[in-house]
Amino acid sequence: MADPQFVEDLVTPALVVDKEIFDKNCRIMDAALPGLALRPHVKAFKSTDLARQLANDGHTGFCAATLAEIEGMISAGLDDDLLLANETLDAGRLAGLSDDAAVTIAVDSDETLQAVIDGGIRRVLIDVEVGLPRCGCSVEDAGRLADRARSEGIEVRGVMGYEGHLMMVEDRGSKTRKVERAMATLLEAHEVVGGEIVSGGGTGTYDVNTWVTEIQAGSYVVMDTHYDGLDLPFEQAMTVVATVISVSPKGWAVVDAGLKAFGLDHGVPTWADGELMFCSDEHSTLSQADGSMKLAVGDQVRLYTAHVDPTVARHEQFWIASGNDIVDRWAIDLRHW
């Protein structure tokens, strides 16, 4: 099959990124957090092709959520400074791969520190719990783990703590105060741990969290409707393009993108011209507000996702579009585990 030249040539459902909006999102973030002040989180976009764009802009340190993401980034040569931003017991999977790569892994317990040592990884961040009920140790444990790591010859580069529970606080003043309190815990841990890195944040707090040395953000590149409520300067660059396969005289239309083409954990996708009634496995039913249905079989529609990360993980590639022209294809090569 010839490469598609235009959006209407795509096999649907297809993940399409508007190049101009993507570039604008990147420019805005780059101005706010140049170079290593941003550590892009590849979990959001799972693509070494996309990561290379960010590296070309000077953001050469990355973080990841899975070993498969780390492995893929090493294979792509994007391995100047890779952080696995959560614990693993399987660091040995990187043996051989990581000889020349600079891999750092988050640890929050003796067991996960031991796994790093046994796996031949030489650098850690101490992961500190700052209010989100997920990974991270207490401030007291942070110092003890850092001491033990150093006594084993491991480089302790600093601390990380993810204030994920504060991403969606809408009021900026309230968010700033809450993030400051969360980061006070992280800075307290940093006092005892030492090292040059204090890592945290995300797209929702990228310009509020001024206490860290680097922000872990990824969703900003393409955005989603879940972030709509926040006053962020980034715009939605990504849509799922679908084809109308059935129109009912009763007023609804059916398109060929269903719940397997989206992450629904933040809600159903959005259709600008009407309502998305429900998602089936491979189809969605649309209705128009005034009860009429202007769509015809064969029309394409664009649906906006409520959560970029799991939506991206369901697709094989981003089709990069300038207007209606397909100008590039970025493989989503960091899927699975």
Place this chain on the structure above:
Amino acid sequence: MADPQFVEDLVTPALVVDKEIFDKNCRIMDAALPGLALRPHVKAFKSTDLARQLANDGHTGFCAATLAEIEGMISAGLDDDLLLANETLDAGRLAGLSDDAAVTIAVDSDETLQAVIDGGIRRVLIDVEVGLPRCGCSVEDAGRLADRARSEGIEVRGVMGYEGHLMMVEDRGSKTRKVERAMATLLEAHEVVGGEIVSGGGTGTYDVNTWVTEIQAGSYVVMDTHYDGLDLPFEQAMTVVATVISVSPKGWAVVDAGLKAFGLDHGVPTWADGELMFCSDEHSTLSQADGSMKLAVGDQVRLYTAHVDPTVARHEQFWIASGNDIVDRWAIDLRHW
């Protein structure tokens, strides 16, 4: 990496199927709907390896929701009688592939019938709307489309109609009455369309819908917690195995299977020993009912999904387990579009 011998050797998150329960589910369905009375729906399990098990039991007619599923089934030689159980405008993708394969495609409009003709497909079912706001034409249109198809030399094998809105009716008497009314519409269409096939149903109505000539069901092979409320004889055979990577002194534990390893459209996964508090992208936070936390870092847990179809679509393989032994690996090769 050597093939894993035991469940504890698996890279997590891993999709594990209990062979004994799977076999038992298959035996129950096979007794109720032997041979071609069951047309297994590959959308549920997206695996030609699994489909071959069902074909070996005599269920050699399959249905599918995507062209990629049809293409994969043809490539695997499981192409005695393949039904694309919804409309497509892209039947031409099967040209060349389908010369020896028996592919039937559902149509509900002139446009989708024309796409079948243009794509070189020679067999259709007329898809009739029976109450679910999705695909399917009216009874009146069904006869007209069948006439037009036959005048173009297309074999019209009969009708299909999916009563998806009735799968979860809990009371069996009420469900039976509602399915009967939905199928009355389908049989009315069959009167005017003709052909030997009346296709419909699903795991939720497999033994209630006695009006069709074949049932389209797939979830029954491994089941999910969403079907728990129904009085079905099938048991849950599939779990996502995850590893504990962090335990907090505050009483929660974190495992390495998050929302990217599950379909969450029917709710969060279930953990038999306590509560799943929330899913992050690649992790889930668990708590135990009595506030204690007995899990330790490195422990494996098994999580049951609320919706099998989208969960399977996120994984690369089923690991088939007999007790703790891995006895087989079935590729999930029918993913994407």
